[in-house]
Amino acid sequence: MQIKKATFVIAIILALVVGAGGSYAYTSYAGKEESGSRSASDDAGSLSEVENAYELIKDNALAKPDAQQLQEGAIQGMLETLDDPYSSFLDEESSTQLNQQLESSFEGIGAEVSMVDKQVTIVAPIKDSPAEEAGLRPNDQVLEVDGDSLQGLDLQEAVNKIRGEKGTTVTLSVKRPGVSEELNIDVTRDEIPVETVYADTKEVDGKTAGVLEITSFSESTAKEFKTALDKLEKDGIDGLIIDVRGNPGGILTTVEDILKNFVPRDKPYLQIEDKNGEKQEFFTKLDEKKEYPVNVLIDEGSASASEILAGAMNQAGGYELIGKTTFGKGTVQQTVPLQNDSMLKLTLYKWLTPNGDWIHEKGIKPTVEVDQPEYFYSSPIQLDEKETLKFNDNNDKIKNLQIMLEGLGYEPSRKDGYLNEKTETAVKQFQQDNDLKATGEVDQETADLLQTKIIEQVRNGKHDNQMDKALQELFRS
Amino acid sequence: MQIKKATFVIAIILALVVGAGGSYAYTSYAGKEESGSRSASDDAGSLSEVENAYELIKDNALAKPDAQQLQEGAIQGMLETLDDPYSSFLDEESSTQLNQQLESSFEGIGAEVSMVDKQVTIVAPIKDSPAEEAGLRPNDQVLEVDGDSLQGLDLQEAVNKIRGEKGTTVTLSVKRPGVSEELNIDVTRDEIPVETVYADTKEVDGKTAGVLEITSFSESTAKEFKTALDKLEKDGIDGLIIDVRGNPGGILTTVEDILKNFVPRDKPYLQIEDKNGEKQEFFTKLDEKKEYPVNVLIDEGSASASEILAGAMNQAGGYELIGKTTFGKGTVQQTVPLQNDSMLKLTLYKWLTPNGDWIHEKGIKPTVEVDQPEYFYSSPIQLDEKETLKFNDNNDKIKNLQIMLEGLGYEPSRKDGYLNEKTETAVKQFQQDNDLKATGEVDQETADLLQTKIIEQVRNGKHDNQMDKALQELFRS
Numbered sequence: 001m002q003i004k005k006a007t008f009v010i011a012i013i014l015a016l017v018v019g020a021g022g023s024y025a026y027t028s029y030a031g032k033e034e035s036g037s038r039s040a041s042d043d044a045g046s047l048s049e050v051e052n053a054y055e056l057i058k059d060n061a062l063a064k065p066d067a068q069q070l071q072e073g074a075i076q077g078m079l080e081t082l083d084d085p086y087s088s089f090l091d092e093e094s095s096t097q098l099n100q101q102l103e104s105s106f107e108g109i110g111a112e113v114s115m116v117d118k119q120v121t122i123v124a125p126i127k128d129s130p131a132e133e134a135g136l137r138p139n140d141q142v143l144e145v146d147g148d149s150l151q152g153l154d155l156q157e158a159v160n161k162i163r164g165e166k167g168t169t170v171t172l173s174v175k176r177p178g179v180s181e182e183l184n185i186d187v188t189r190d191e192i193p194v195e196t197v198y199a200d201t202k203e204v205d206g207k208t209a210g211v212l213e214i215t216s217f218s219e220s221t222a223k224e225f226k227t228a229l230d231k232l233e234k235d236g237i238d239g240l241i242i243d244v245r246g247n248p249g250g251i252l253t254t255v256e257d258i259l260k261n262f263v264p265r266d267k268p269y270l271q272i273e274d275k276n277g278e279k280q281e282f283f284t285k286l287d288e289k290k291e292y293p294v295n296v297l298i299d300e301g302s303a304s305a306s307e308i309l310a311g312a313m314n315q316a317g318g319y320e321l322i323g324k325t326t327f328g329k330g331t332v333q334q335t336v337p338l339q340n341d342s343m344l345k346l347t348l349y350k351w352l353t354p355n356g357d358w359i360h361e362k363g364i365k366p367t368v369e370v371d372q373p374e375y376f377y378s379s380p381i382q383l384d385e386k387e388t389l390k391f392n393d394n395n396d397k398i399k400n401l402q403i404m405l406e407g408l409g410y411e412p413s414r415k416d417g418y419l420n421e422k423t424e425t426a427v428k429q430f431q432q433d434n435d436l437k438a439t440g441e442v443d444q445e446t447a448d449l450l451q452t453k454i455i456e457q458v459r460n461g462k463h464d465n466q467m468d469k470a471l472q473e474l475f476r477s
Numbered sequence: 478m479q480i481k482k483a484t485f486v487i488a489i490i491l492a493l494v495v496g497a498g499g500s501y502a503y504t505s506y507a508g509k510e511e512s513g514s515r516s517a518s519d520d521a522g523s524l525s526e527v528e529n530a531y532e533l534i535k536d537n538a539l540a541k542p543d544a545q546q547l548q549e550g551a552i553q554g555m556l557e558t559l560d561d562p563y564s565s566f567l568d569e570e571s572s573t574q575l576n577q578q579l580e581s582s583f584e585g586i587g588a589e590v591s592m593v594d595k596q597v598t599i600v601a602p603i604k605d606s607p608a609e610e611a612g613l614r615p616n617d618q619v620l621e622v623d624g625d626s627l628q629g630l631d632l633q634e635a636v637n638k639i640r641g642e643k644g645t646t647v648t649l650s651v652k653r654p655g656v657s658e659e660l661n662i663d664v665t666r667d668e669i670p671v672e673t674v675y676a677d678t679k680e681v682d683g684k685t686a687g688v689l690e691i692t693s694f695s696e697s698t699a700k701e702f703k704t705a706l707d708k709l710e711k712d713g714i715d716g717l718i719i720d721v722r723g724n725p726g727g728i729l730t731t732v733e734d735i736l737k738n739f740v741p742r743d744k745p746y747l748q749i750e751d752k753n754g755e756k757q758e759f760f761t762k763l764d765e766k767k768e769y770p771v772n773v774l775i776d777e778g779s780a781s782a783s784e785i786l787a788g789a790m791n792q793a794g795g796y797e798l799i800g801k802t803t804f805g806k807g808t809v810q811q812t813v814p815l816q817n818d819s820m821l822k823l824t825l826y827k828w829l830t831p832n833g834d835w836i837h838e839k840g841i842k843p844t845v846e847v848d849q850p851e852y853f854y855s856s857p858i859q860l861d862e863k864e865t866l867k868f869n870d871n872n873d874k875i876k877n878l879q880i881m882l883e884g885l886g887y888e889p890s891r892k893d894g895y896l897n898e899k900t901e902t903a904v905k906q907f908q909q910d911n912d913l914k915a916t917g918e919v920d921q922e923t924a925d926l927l928q929t930k931i932i933e934q935v936r937n938g939k940h941d942n943q944m945d946k947a948l949q950e951l952f953r954s
Contacts, residue, residue, distance in 0.1 A: 050524070050527065050551045050552055050555075052816070056813055057823060072558070073555040077551045077555065079534070080554065081549070087538065331539060338526050340526065349539060
């Protein structure tokens with residue numbers, strides 16, 4: 001299957017919610033900077049201690065640091081004291097990359113990553129990206145890239161290692177929660193185009209449901225969304241499903257523009273709280289809800305702007321949320337240009353749901369919770385050299401094998417990691433069906449083919465329980 | 478056994494070699510600071526980018542950082558870019574502690590620690606300190622203190638957690654190289670007095686060897702040393718052993734003053750190389766070597782100033798070095814006071830041996846290599862709840878058990894981790910000899926007593942192979 005679409009945010013930032021346009025009633029930074037950065041209002045906190053240290057280090061340290069290095073170190077050091085993984089310093093190269101991503105395509109693996117507990121962590125692979133195809137999953141921790149440890153690198157440096165020219169392959173060593181062994185996952189990089197809304201329709205009992213999947217909230221997403229929605233409505237739909245599963249977020253104004261189609265004026269769709277605890281409510285100008293039913297699909301990869309959407313749709317619009325509890329990012333960042341084309345990404349606000357909930361590190365619960373089939377969460381089986389999984393073995397890899405076999409319609413008879421006769425028979429059957437020698441032993445070739453088949457099946461959507469439930473709920477009344 | 482002595486450097490710094498007096502021909506900092514820290518000679522490297530970021534963060538970040546926090550973060554961030562574990566920022570509290578340590582006593586566990594690969598690592602426990610008594614060893618990594626992770630703390634913060642009032646107990650979770658399980662080691666804190674030279678004599682074949690052990694190079698150490706040496710010489714010695722095993726270093730001028738007693742004027746005892754590669758040689762005014770033989774005891778805990786001593790004694794003085802390869806710290810730091818009573822400790826120079834070798838991360842090899850008995854390097858056995866080591870078990874803890882039993886004079890018959898009948902018999906024998914029930918199974922009580930006996934035996938010096946060899950070599954000619 002070809003990669004048919006993808007999103008703008010790659011492997012760099014959780015600038016998921018960036019009020020880039022400064023569209024709120026908060027001070028714009030440019031003004032502040034111009035008015036003199038060390039104004040008379042300053043308290044004792046002048047930078048003289050830092051200046052002394054800077055001069056001492058620059059002029060004397062054996063390591064002979066250059067001025068730029070020290071200054072970037074100082075900025076990074078200040079940001080580290082905030083204990084906030086979403087605030088970061090982007091040097092010239094990173095800033096350029098970010099700006100490119102906000103509007104066009106790029107070459108990489110197509111995964112959103114964040115720094116969690118000092119580990120580069122996958123927030124979500126982008127839909128149909130090489131990262132998704134290779135089986136990367138939310139919360140995977142990337143330990144090494146092509147054998148080089150990421151230890152000690154910041155997020156940007158790590159991302160620079162992961163990215164690269166289309167067609168090249170990168171090997172990620174990944175620690176997956178619940179899996180004891182490190183996984184080595186090869187990903188072939190590709191161009192990740194910026195296209196963020198995908199429209200589809202589904203028929204249920206003679207009724208037509210429109211499905212609008214939003215893969216991220218990019219600059220053009222609200223316009224794409226409106227165009228697709230208008231077309232669906234013109235063609236005639238009886239209900240609408242908005243799918244933000246795996247959507248890591250994006251620009252705040254974008255999600256606001258989308259919400260203006262659905263959330264009526266009488267309740268705030270969002271509250272923004274500043275550092276002093278002052279809250280501001282935001283309202284649409286919409287008179288009435290859509291006349292057709294709408295619900296929203298969410299999962300553990302729905303973060304930030306996706307969570308704003310989910311919170312508003314449910315609490316201010318009264319729409320149902322189907323799926324799993326979301327990621328839990330409740331803060332708003334703004335990027336601010338510094339000198340030398342570098343940028344500061346800084347957490348400025350909390351955002352609250354219409355009811356005033358701060359969902360940070362909690363996420364938003366679905367109103368109708370639905371798990372995907374167990375095999376959606378299976379891991380690729382990675383065998384040691386010459387290792388096979390055979391009769392009477394008992395380990396975690398076999399547990400995973402059994403889940404995969406079951407997902408593919410075979411009958412391993414148990415899923416506890418013990419490879420009994422029935423599991424052996426299921427392995428033989430799978431091997432036979434796929435022109436492999438029917439040994440009943442799983443070697444790496446069999447394991448890889450299992451993974452391929454699982455991915456194919458996940459992607460064909462036949463067992464998408466969450467989507468099925470969303471359709472069922474949509475026309476339930 | 479009582480704690481009878483200890484040294485000044487505790488659990489903070491490797492300010493092992495601090496040219497504190499500014500006794501070299503290098504610029505003094507005070508002068509520079511006063512002449513204006515941002516002088517006209519500056520290149521493009523002004524701090525304006527840092528200032529912008531500072532103002533932005535201070536005025537806007539959701540986390541509401543205070544000025545002091547940001548400035549310290551900035552300084553720490555600059556130091557981190559140097560990639561040098563020996564450069565660090567000491568805040569007011571840490572500076573005060575450091576100054577106290579340089580001259581008086583303090584309350585703690587008595588171990589020298591450093592930050593290695595982002596882990597708080599024991600460089601050496603101080604002689605007869607609670608740390609040594611509890612069995613802490615060079616290269617132990619301290620992961621937790623009283624159950625709190627040290628992850629993310631800097632060295633100073635970690636040390637502040639480890640220290641505390643005399644008589645209180647602190648539990649360190651320790652990762653020891655070569656030991657797969659984490660060890661939990663209880664240390665009862667004590668007052669660690671500042672006394673750094675211990676004199677003794679040993680008789681060998683009718684000859685008298687003076688032994689001067691130097692536990693660190695503190696402010697008063699050279700004077701202490703000279704007094705002790707004069708007394709030994711007055712009483713009459715036929716040779717001298719200088720023991721710097723486990724000595725983590727100290728003040729550069731101190732080791733220089735000691736070397737002036739032994740190294741003749743015709744070869745430099747030390748070279749100092751600045752960041753531009755310019756070298757300066759340092760000479761004593763001594764006409765002749767001592768008329769009696771001298772050698773130096775070193776081991777993997779001999780660091781920094783101890784290595785300067787060893788290098789000079791061997792290469793410029795022609796004295797033998799007995800023991801093991803030293804730690805390998807070849808840089809010189811200077812502390813510089815900043816505002817608010819904080820300090821910067823900054824690596825300024827390399828030091829080179831008389832022959833011009835830079836021993837950083839290599840150490841100094843002994844001329845006569847001697848290992849201590851295997852049991853000197855054994856680890857305390859830590860059992861899981863209800864775990865015992867019994868007949869037919871096979872694991873690393875048993876390997877350690879067998880080494881300890883052998884060290885105590887029992888005969889476990891193997892040291893590969895398999896608990897056979899002979900090892901069981903040895904355990905029974907040990908239990909009998911120590912009024913424990915002779916079960917042949919090792920429970921925590923038996924394990925703890927083994928450890929106590931091992932420590933007693935290490936401390937009584939009966940099997941000190943290195944000392945024995947040093948005495949033998951001393952009078953060999």
